[in-house]
Amino acid sequence: MENNIQDLKPTQHLAPPLGGGGGVGSSVSVFAPATVANVVCGFDVLGFAVNAPGDEVVMRVTNKPGITISKITGDDGRLPMDPAKNTVSVSVKHYLESIGRTDLGLDIELHKKMPIGSGLGSSSASTVAGLFAAKTLLGDTSDPIHQLPFAMKGEEMACGHGHADNVAPALFGGFVLIRSYEPLDVVRLPHPKDLYCAIVFPDVDVPTREARQIIRTKINMKDAVTQWGNIAGLVSGLFMNDIDLIGRSMQDVLVEPVRSMLIPDFYKMRDMAMELGAVSFGISGSGPSVFAFTRDEATAHAITQKLQQHLTGIKIGSNGYVSPINDAGPRVV
């Protein structure tokens, strides 16, 4: 398992063959998973992937060099069809340039199967689906770590900053730590196999840019110490398969107190989830989605049901998802 990108040489993946019968007209459909970034105590450095929701990209080799987008569904017209402005095509373009295959023609259909602006890594799921589709068409079997920089280019365009805490788990699956950005250093973490995730997206608008802007830039050293004790505890719990320790460690004294204000009845929902047996509860990414870890699937279903009922009662629509942690990352469908 290759855990960091520091020694990555561009020449390592120059011009892979266009394998798998990938001539003009050949195509592939790829699903890439939604992701929960931050994971309560790991602001900007932790994330994990889930089985549902996620996005789908259908990619086809064309006979005209360059990237086109022929269709986008499920976005209510919110995403740009212009290949120079869409995160999927921009990432794929960077990838093709890096391997010297700008001669290639690729057409993209993007099928959004998850809400945009939900805090579930919507743009990352699309981007990673696109990159994996291109990689598959090219027969490129290199470690997915090599595509992380291209995926981050997409994130940079979508969110205004090239963070990796959504794209990295979407690319690799599982739990991922971004130890450092400069140089980029990514560590894939284990997790208890029986950990389930309940996600609820309350249909209110919390744009990522705004959610970032309300976070304080100066914090108390004392709170920072609490936070890094907790992330060290969470990482230990993941390695030790200690779900109690994972639960005790998932506390956020810095970001959640501010961002929770943008989420309707956040603390009420947390109490409900904890009463139903959640291991932990928090904001997914920059919100408004919330998530809970549970020890089994039934508890996760009970939590999504209860929270969605509550949101309906206060006249807010919602989506609910239940999933184990996704260890596979993107896959051909």
Next chain:
Amino acid sequence: MENNIQDLKPTQHLAPPLGGGGGVGSSVSVFAPATVANVVCGFDVLGFAVNAPGDEVVMRVTNKPGITISKITGDDGRLPMDPAKNTVSVSVKHYLESIGRTDLGLDIELHKKMPIGSGLGSSSASTVAGLFAAKTLLGDTSDPIHQLPFAMKGEEMACGHGHADNVAPALFGGFVLIRSYEPLDVVRLPHPKDLYCAIVFPDVDVPTREARQIIRTKINMKDAVTQWGNIAGLVSGLFMNDIDLIGRSMQDVLVEPVRSMLIPDFYKMRDMAMELGAVSFGISGSGPSVFAFTRDEATAHAITQKLQQHLTGIKIGSNGYVSPINDAGPRVV
């Protein structure tokens, strides 16, 4: 392995027998190890124990209830002989009270075998040696976690705050994370077996209280994110036996830039150690001792030798120590 103290009931260790032939006149000698707290990126939450240096306590059962201190050596007269003011006797008194054995008479000889105010957990080593001696005389075989609160009482008196990042590794041996103080939650971490530690104590005065006072109370969120990415990387490296990752993660953007000013030629010494092949280099606790991790004993010796030569050249006396990580904690000698 019991990893947290949250559920500790005082009744769990009420009145253990005075075993091991421990009547009046019986005695025991105990060594307890020095410790490196903070470990560069784990300010206030991480620490580990080493085989050398350390302190020794000789404890004897007397026929008069109460605790006496009959001798202290190696302290140049700096430590109090008054049992109400010495960290060793104060901790032991709290322990005896907790198990309802204030009827017992114990006499303490403390042999300081390490410098005071060195940043190597000098008071913790003494305290833990005293607690382990009392526990041994009493035939108390309970998990050492139960003695952590008493050891912290000693630290509180010695340093003005009841921190656990020295006493916990001195008590347990190995690498220890203090995930939280309220409630106290301690996690024992694994480490690569071949990791060596080179320690150099430059004989300059850096009192713990002052070293704490120069640390900023407000910090940048950006720096805090860097720091918790690093502690998460260090903990991952410890679990994964990945010495490269441990080395990459051991960077401190918050405390070292300030505290290093109190240490003569800190950055010169760091460069020397890294050039000789150190995995990492930093301040031990609040300094002035510095330490390096290495992959073998020979490199650790080369580093202590080089740094001590350099300090001699700038007219500063020093002590050097080379040790693997101590996994045993205190022991009868």
